[in-house]
Amino acid sequence: MADRGLVLLLRSGAWGLPTACPVCLPAYVYLKLAGVAFTPQYATFQPDSDVLPVLEYGDVVGYGSDSGGIVGVLRREKVCDLDEGLPESAKADLNAYTAVVNSWLSDALLHDLWLKENESVVTQVYLSSLPWPINKAIDWKQRRAVQKHLGINTENLAERSAELYRKAAAAYEALSVRLQDQDFFIAGKPTSLDAAVLGHIFFLQHAPLELSVLKEELSKHRNLVVYAEKMESKLLGDSAPTVVPPPKSSSPPPGSYASSSSKGTAGPNNTKATPKKRTEKDKLFRKRAKYFIIAQVAAVLLYVVFAGIEVEDDGLEEDGGVDD
DSSP states (O other): OOOOOEEEEEOOOBTTBSOOOTTHHHHHHHHHHHTOOEEEEEEOSOTTOSSOSEEEETTEEEETTSTTHHHHHHHHTTSOOTTTTOOHHHHHHHHHHHHHIIIIIHHHHHHHHTBGGGHHHHIIIIITTSOTTHHHHHHHHHHHHHHHHHTOOTTTHHHHHHHHHHHHHHHHHHHHHHHTTOSSSBTTBOOHHHHHHHHHHHHHHHSOOSSOHHHHHHHTOHHHHHHHHHHHHHHSOSOOOEEEOOOOTTSOOGGGHHHHTTTTOSOTTOOTTSOOOOOHHHHHHHHHHHTHHHHHHHHHHHHHHHHTSOOOOOSTTTTTSBOO
């Protein structure tokens, strides 16, 4: 397919992956499976942002936090739709399996990722572009956000962890049975389910997790491992994305960083005389980026304050759970 001026902003890459972010990687894989030409770029600002990945397409700016994520944006803008033309029965299966991947496997991976033993991986994915002590403050904030999302506390740590991995094991079993020895999961063609599963497996296989129950569970399903290995060279063989610099007061808003640095490929009407139209979401993202430095200064102050207080250990670290 011809270049349609797509730009995908991602968290930085590592370990041979174009992006080391488990949330960004499925969007990257989706575009590769769809055969759509796009410009991947690293966004080094707001590493804890919940809107990444971000897609630019002409005047449109779409966010991973939008309804349906980047896949939903691509469908609504009629850029590409891997699931188009599937019969209703196949769509029902696709939606069911995709929901399992995006809930059971995603939650279990979060648990694996934020264990104390995997702190270096977390640092690489989310904090490597930040100076100390901002990185520590964001790490502190993110770990508590993960605990809240997973419903983990000191009283239910063991029970909740076992439940997360039990569901993940069931998800792998269901996917393995569905795939069997086929090339793809649904109707013999790549779909959004393939993008979700491959993004998950690619991260799991490449990230140097010191402790991972998921890796052990995945290894029990040889057909899933072989399936990912066959697809990896086709989808991840490109050179690394360019880096989008952090926002400055004199620079364009984040929604236009990618287009301004992609040498005229960010949209069909990319001229200096025509300002880029922004959606309400774009304005919101601009505001978030504008106050990023202020927010991080506040985070540093909070970190300095809390670092000077001896806090009672909540027991999560000793029990091998999500680290404080």
